[in-house]
Structures are given as C-alpha cells and as structure tokens.
Amino acid sequence: MIAAPGAVPFWSPEEVAASLRGSQLHLEAGGVLAYPTETVYGFGTAIDHESVETLVRLKQRPPSKPFLLLIAGSHMLDRLGLHLPPAAARLAARHWPGPLTLVLPGGDRRVPRRLRGPEGGVAVRWTPHEGLTRLIGTLGDAITSTSANRPGVPPAMAASEIVAQWPDAVNRGILRVLDGGRIPPSAPSTVVDCTGRHPRVIRPGAIAAATLRESAPDLIGDC
Template sequence: MARTIPINAQDAVGRAGDVLRTGGLVVLPTDTVYGLASAIDEAAIAHIFLAKQRAPEKAVPVLLSSVDAVELVAGSFGPEARRLAETFWPGPLTIVVPKRYHLPRNLSMLPTVGVRVPDHAAARAVIAAAGGALAVTSANRSDEPAACTIQSAKDMLGDSVALYLDGGPCQGGIPSTVVSIDDGHLRVIREGPIAERVLKAALRAP
C-alpha cells in the first residue's frame, strides 16, 4: 500500500532514501513537475517502465543533487555543457551528455543520458540521501499530462509507487528544456521554460 507524507516532514528524506535503496519507487516534487524516481539500478528502473507503461526504448533522465554529482553518470562533461550548468543549474534545464559505461542499459539504450539539478531544495536532499543521482521521469502514465499535484500522480500511478512525497502544487508546471551540445553547437531537443535564445546568449557570454 502506497504511503503519502509531506516532503518537509522530519523523517521524509530518510524514509525516501530507505525506499530507494531497497529498489522501490518514490514520487517527489521538483521545480517543474512531479517526478517518479528510482535508484540507478536495472531492476528498479524496470519498475519505472512498468508503472508508467512506458516504451522500453525511451531513456530515463537523471536528477542530481549538485553539479559535482554529474561525474556519477557522465562519461564526459565538456566546457559548453559546464557553462550551461553553471548558468542554469539548479533549474529547468536537462543537458544530454555521454554516459558512463557502467550505467544500466535500461536507463538509456543510447550512448547518452540526460542530466539536471532541480531547483527544489527538498528534492535535492532526497537525491543526496540516495547517493547523489536518481533516475527520474515525470510522474504520469505515458502519453498522459505531466502531474503538477500529488493527487494527479497518485491517480495515474497508484500502488505501483511505494512512497509519495507531497510538496504541494509544482510551481513550474512545464517539463524542463532539453538540449545537447554537438561539436560545440547547441541543439534544443525539447522546448521548455528556458528559451533557445537565452541558452545561446549564455554560451556566447565572455
């Protein structure tokens, strides 16, 4: 039976960490929409796909507790990616980077993985408690609208999730901007809260 507790409850971070370390799923608020989180473990990530009814070829992004934690999942993090991270993290920007060789194949069947640091202190505390990086995708069924409230997430995911962390309505409400850097050139994969022109201006800044 799924449990729901406020994310600011005294034991919320510890309880979430316990669930994640034992392979369970946690729904948590972020600065954009509610996220469905698991440890970066093949069996745990498989539970994400089952809960969301998600096609297995779709990659799962990674949320980090800090910029330094990018080393846990990125095989490389070039100067352009680092400039964007230093400018827009924490925040609603996912950067697609080469992934480390040891990551589970079902996290991403591509040679890359999307990473970001959310602008939500309580979410970052949960991520830190779980080791600094979590597989996190939107807390909804595939092809359904992203959940901006805990009730919306519960209605779609039900008891497939062990613990729901209620942080109230998500203030962003729009999934993050997703970009990659190819040979030094910015490519916007998904439009979101941060406009392409703003990103390009940040890369041009001295």
C-alpha cells in the same frame, strides 16, 4: 498542509527531514518514489538495472524513451562517469541548478542502457527543488526521473492525482508518494544535446535559445 491519503508529507523543512530516511530505504530497496519537482510531479528510482526496470513496468515505458537523471551537485557527474564538454560546462555554470537538462556523453560503466537516448547520451538536470535536493544529497547518488502519469494522461501536479491513478502500487508498497503540495503550471526544462560537435536544442522549454547562446554561441536550434 495535510498530505493526501496514502502520501508522505514533504512540504515544510521539518516534513522533508522526517521523510528522508524512509525515502532513502525505499529507493535502496528498489522501490519507486513519486516526488514534486520544480515543474511537475515525477517518478524516480535508484539507477541500478533492477530499480530502473521496476520503473519501466510501472510507467509502461517503451524502450525508445529513456528516463533522465536528477542530481544535487556537479560532483555527482564524476560519480556517474559523465563528461561536460566545454559548451555544456558553460551552460551548466550559468543555469544549474535550474530548468535546463543536458544530454551528456560518458557513464559507460555506471549508467544502464535504459537511461541512454538513441545518440548514446544521458540526460541530466541539477534540480533547484530544495526538498528534492536534500533527498538526493541524503541518498548520495542521482535518481531517475520521468513524469508521474499514465500514458495519455497529463503529468500530475498534485500528490492526490498520483494516489488516485496508482492505488495498487501504493498499497503494495512499490510506490511511495511524497506530497509537496500542488505545483503551479510552468514550462518544462529546456533540453540540450551536448554529445555532438555543437550543442543542440532538442526540446524547447523554460530557458530560451537566445539566453543559452549567451553561454554557448554555437548552439543549434531555437525555442
């Protein structure tokens, strides 16, 4: 596959391996990374305050809409100081890695306020995307995630769309784009808030509520 002009190839295992060091250095320097996920292309950064604020400015994100975190293993929850309540633990055991985002309590000393929702929880997903899993594992920490698009524009499904929308950020080196090919249409991840007394669906998605209730019978909401 030929990468889009201005993008870094991120398709084959060899291309992924070749991209890892540069992407790690870019994130550690506070830059924004555009990458393919199992659903759409996303923007992400390291989770320190300055990196997150860079993403806020690039994305023009209102304070009321936090970013979620992508992880590459349950051990990263401990690093973040996040807690898995019993229902969340059962859901994670059944559906991670996969299209399930859990809003979890904890992380008071590690996770910036910008990454918290109005209820105080932090949204986390263990991505099943192989290349992205390798990247996060190389970094050794979670990365932020939000759809790669300007306000009012559909999420990008190809790296070329990102380069076309953000040429200045790419040329200035603020944004590094990983080209993993065009992503086929798919449902977004299901989002379940696990900070309350009962787990609650707050965004319907790829995993139906009936399936989730096999692991968490007290789940509230439907999809």
